[in-house]
Amino acid sequence: MKKNDYASAGKPISLFTVLRMLFPFALASFPVLFLLTNAVGIAHGASFGLNTFLSQLFFDSVTKAVSQQTGLSVVLGLAAALGAATIGSEILNGLHNFMGKTYYRKMIGYLSLRMNEKASRLDPIVYESPELLDDINKANEGMTNSLGLLFTTVTIFTFYIPYFIFMGFYLYTLKPILALSLILVFIPVVISQLIRGAVFAGLEDQAAPIRREFEYVERCICDREYYKETRILGAFAFFIDLYRSALSLLAVKTWRAELRTRLLELGMKMVTLAGYFGILYMLVAAMLDGEISIGSFAAVFASIGFMFGMMEEVITSQIGSMTKNLGTVRNFIRFLKLPERSGEEARINAGDGVVLSDVSFRYPGADSESLSDITLELKKGETIAIVGENGAGKTTLIKLMTGLYVPSTGVVRIGGADTRNVSAKSVYREITAVFQKYQRYKMTLEDNIRISDPDEGERRSKHGLQLAVRKADLDVNAGAFPDGHATMLSREFDGVDLSGGLWQRVAIARGFYRIHGMIVLDEPTAAIDPIEESNLYKKFAEIAKDNTAIIVTHRLGSAKIADRIVVLDQGRIAETGTHDELMRKTGKYAEMFSAQAQWYSIQH
């Protein structure tokens, strides 16, 4: 499969771009909490610097007190100040953690909402890209990690950097070489973490398709819709094999990446450790040479272990997880940047008809066009049937005629509006549809139907519900619905399950419930037997009398109810006309019709 515009293989997004996109979220969502949390973080960082400085004064005062150059009260005063600073630092630490966690929880909710909103605004054609599934999969994980990244970055700037600058400056004033060695120790470890980030970003790109396959196979093994086939056909063992191999492939890839980065980290830690002992050596030498006071030595010695611990934390834990997660965060950002359908809001009545002029359509990444040179008019109040063999382009044509997709070339006008220029919401507003692959929502019968027009008021809702149920020939008083409209349609939620035929009627009722000017039936009767189907289509013809309607069907007998039949062949219109006209033409339609008639007569 070729990659396309929506594929994850876009230009790499830099850390700077990632942060530039994340910060506005952080500021826009809960600005006061965000700023306060960081102000506390800065105060916390400064408190460590203050502690080191007070320690030096304290140790110096102790040495002076020993040689009786100063009084005990000075020592006690400094000890009290040091104790107060330590308690203050702890309080700030607790406050910083608490505020950070509160902010994190709030942001997770906020970002999840943003993701769902984004998904609802995506251009539907994006869903034709298999890579998009990877992107969504990875974006979900990236969303949580993006918060980690944001926090780490902010903490580095508001806590660690001020602290290291202070310490660097402090060491510099004692002996310049001490500050320099601090930097030399720091750099190799940062480099190792950046390499680690690159390794994990690459791993993420390789792992996502495997994970997608792995999750799909898992569904084949466990999901209800598959279990009959997997058990009866003995496919269980087949899927378990696939599951095992995907699992081990994933494990091997992760293990290799971990091993590489751990070895790298180990090497870099050695460098850090060498630096640590180097600084200690220089400190002792400087003290013995009388370059620094005993107090300075003691303060630096006491804080240097802590400082290295902190450096280790910021580099391996903070920067490490940041770079490791950068790959997934990039996917989140990429997801947020996926194209949305733009266009103006307009009042469009799809019931006024649809006009297609010289329309062609090619799926993203596809080698050839699925529809070519389509010119067709669906007039106001007209019912057309679209027929054709498998793969002829029927569903694609419906997607264009309902404005779900826009054409690659040519123009589609719904109710007079060019689908490329108006918002998706404006186009769908007056359209309803029943698809062959409808959804079985695990909700009450009423909710299953009302989902198609939730904004309707209570009165219209009750009346509309009864009407839709009647039109779809659903007998709510029959045993299948023990609680009438309130029957829960899921065993999982203590309700009932329906037969395939009844589910299909629920889907049809859902389609009828929505107020519409145009209705599309895309093979909605596949699970209903032919006699029932014929009744339903007769009824549909009555209902569609005042509506603009499109029917897609494989059973040509049902197409007869249409005012006009459009025959598609390999993405082109082969013929149009009424049933009788097309039969007289003895073309594609007549050929298909007689093949089906023959099939029925053989069956009889």
Ligand SMILES: Nc1ncnc2c1ncn2[C@@H]1O[C@H](COP(=O)(O)OP(=O)(O)OP(=O)(O)O)[C@@H](O)[C@H]1O
């Ligand atoms: N996402 C896609 N990417 C690439 N090609 C696609 C995609 N979806 C459909 N096609 C191709 O477009 C052509 C038309 O498909 P379409 O589903 O519209 O036909 P159809 O007449 O509705 O078929 P059927 O009766 O089997 O449902 C086919 O050749 C199909 O392989």
